[in-house]
Amino acid sequence: MEIRLYMRMLRRGWWIVALTALVAVNVALVASYLTIPMFQASARFVVSPSPELLGGDIVDSLDTLDKRSIVSTYAEFINSRRIYLDALQVLQLQETSMIEYTTQTVVLPDANILVLTVTGPDPQLAALLANTMGQRAINYISLIYRAYDISFLDPAISPIEPYSPQPVRDSVLALALGLIGGVALAILSEQIRTPLEAYRHRLRVDSITGVNNSRYFRTILEKTLSERPEETLSIGIIELYGLQDIIDTLPQPAVHRILRNVTSVLQRELRGNDIIGRWTETSFIVMLPATVGSAARRIFERIFAGLSQPVSMEQYDITIMLDPKVGGAVYSNEITFQELLEQAASALDQSRRDSVDFVNIWEIKNPFWVQNEGK
Numbered sequence: 374m375e376i377r378l379y380m381r382m383l384r385r386g387w388w389i390v391a392l393t394a395l396v397a398v399n400v401a402l403v404a405s406y407l408t409i410p411m412f413q414a415s416a417r418f419v420v421s422p423s424p425e426l427l428g429g430d431i432v433d434s435l436d437t438l439d440k441r442s443i444v445s446t447y448a449e450f451i452n453s454r455r456i457y458l459d460a461l462q463v464l465q466l467q468e469t470s471m472i473e474y475t476t477q478t479v480v481l482p483d484a485n486i487l488v489l490t491v492t493g494p495d496p497q498l499a500a501l502l503a504n505t506m507g508q509r510a511i512n513y514i515s516l517i518y519r520a521y522d523i524s525f526l527d528p529a530i531s532p533i534e535p536y537s538p539q540p541v542r543d544s545v546l547a548l549a550l551g552l553i554g555g556v557a558l559a560i561l562s563e564q565i566r567t568p569l570e571a572y573r574h575r576l577r578v579d580s581i582t583g584v585n586n587s588r589y590f591r592t593i594l595e596k597t598l599s600e601r602p603e604e605t606l607s608i609g610i611i612e613l614y615g616l617q618d619i620i621d622t623l624p625q626p627a628v629h630r631i632l633r634n635v636t637s638v639l640q641r642e643l644r645g646n647d648i649i650g651r652w653t654e655t656s657f658i659v660m661l662p663a664t665v666g667s668a669a670r671r672i673f674e675r676i677f678a679g680l681s682q683p684v685s686m687e688q689y690d691i692t693i694m695l696d697p698k699v700g701g702a703v704y705s706n707e708i709t710f711q712e713l714l715e716q717a718a719s720a721l722d723q724s725r726r727d728s729v730d731f732v733n734i735w736e737i738k739n740p741f742w743v744q745n746e747g748k
Contacts, residue, residue, distance in 0.1 A: 382559060382563040383556065385563060386558070386559030386562055386563060389558050389562060390555030390556055390559050392555070393551045393558055394551035394552050395551070397547040397550055397554065398551060401540075401547035402540060402543075402544060404543070405539075405540040405544075408537070408538045409494050410494065410537070410538065411492055411535060411536050412493065412495070412531075412535050413490055414490070414502075414529040415488055415529055416504055416506075416507045416525065417486055417487070417488050417489075417525070417526040418447075418451070418507060418525060420443060420444050420486075420523050421485065422520065443518075444485050445480060447518075448478045448479065448480050449478075450510050450513065451487060451506060451507065451510040452476065452477065452489075456506050456509050459509045459513075460502060460505040460506040460509050461502075463509065464502065464505055471493075474492065474502065475492045475493070476489065476491050476502075477489075477490050477492075487523075489503050491529070492536065496531040496532045497531045499529070500529040500530055500531045501529075504529050507525060507528075507529075510523070511523055576589070577589040581629050581633070582651055583633075583636065584639075584650055584651055585650040586650065587650055587653070589650070590652070593650075593660070594660055594710065595710050597660070597662070598713075602706045603706060604663060605663065606662050606664060607661045607665070607666065607701055607703045607704065608658060608660050608661070608701055608713060609658070609673050609699050609700065609717065610652060610656055610699070610701070610717050610718065610721045611635075611639070611657045611658070611697055611699050612653075612698045612700075613655045613695045613696065613697055614695075614696040614698060615693060615697075617655045623689075627686055627689055630686075631684055631686075631693065632651075634684060635695070636649070636657075638680055639657060639659065641679070642672065642679055643659060643672065643676075647661050647662070647672075648662075658717075659676075665703065666703045676699065677699050680695050680697040681694075681697060699724060700718065700722065700723065700724045701720055702714075
């Protein structure tokens with residue numbers, strides 16, 4: 374399951390992976406173009422017992438070499454600052470002019486061989502410096518240690534290809550790192566986006582019924598009127614007066630169930646493009662796009678009939694009459710957003726006060742209302 378989840382994340386964020394890899398490759402190519410080429414020249418040295426040693430001394434000397442102490446000591450000699458400065462003096466070079474050059478001596482594993490590597494922008498000078506340092510170290514060591522010889526195994530030669538940069542190698546490495554980084558960014562962006570979307574969803578949606586809350590419904594309505602001022606639409610406020618009388622006495626789970634049942638009735642009677650909102654604690658509001666008064670009246674009559682049915686709460690052994698009232702208004706470009714809401718509220722108030730069951734509608738500025746008998 375987790376693998377499929379990550380695969381879905383990557384499918385949604387494929388462009389992040391591609392963009393990150395492309396940026397990484399471009400950065401590597403630009404860096405390769407701007408970077409000064411650096412060359413490496415290496416000289417190899419071998420350490421062995423001196424031929425002057427005879428008999429058992431040779432055996433002892435070989436045993437000492439196996440302990441690596443002599444070879445490591447010679448490596449430190451070659452890598453010492455004294456040898457480096459002596460080589461610069463022989464080559465008549467100033468230390469300040471060699472800032473871009475680096476030297477390193479390592480001992481090869483399981484062998485009595487040393488490798489001196491010089492890195493710098495001039496391949497000929499790098500090779501010359503490596504050989505000069507090696508020769509100065511050989512001369513200096515021969516004066517101190519007579520039991521072990523050190524000599525050139527392979528003198529350094531001028532490299533042809535630069536060690537760095539290598540555009541092909543760097544681009545492949547950048548591509549691999551870019552893909553890895555892109556995958557990480559794609560997954561991270563999905564993990565960040567999901568909580569943000571959930572947070573935005575909570576800001577827009579009523580937590581009990583799952584429809585738009587009043588604040589977001591106002592935003593939708595106002596945006597619709599501003600973008601399509603010539604288009605006719607109707608709104609209606611559905612107030613549950615029967616629920617008003619008992620909402621404080623019912624358990625919260627029962628209230629939530631009633632409100633969800635009301636939402637189901639609204640969704641069943643409304644069309645796919647109609648919009649529902651939770652208006653107050655006991656009321657809902659709906660918007661009917663491209664709907665004139667006569668069509669809106671028929672829709673609200675169906676809603677009224679559906680909500681007028683008794684709601685049985687068997688677990689609490691009670692039956693509730695919601696006593697719905699519906700008041701609505703038809704929009705025209707002669708009224709404002711606020712006036713439209715005021716007309717719907719006025720129609721709802723008129724519906725509550727009237728004592729007969731009827732539907733009455735005015736198309737332009739006048740509201741319409743729907744009410745049941747008994748009030």
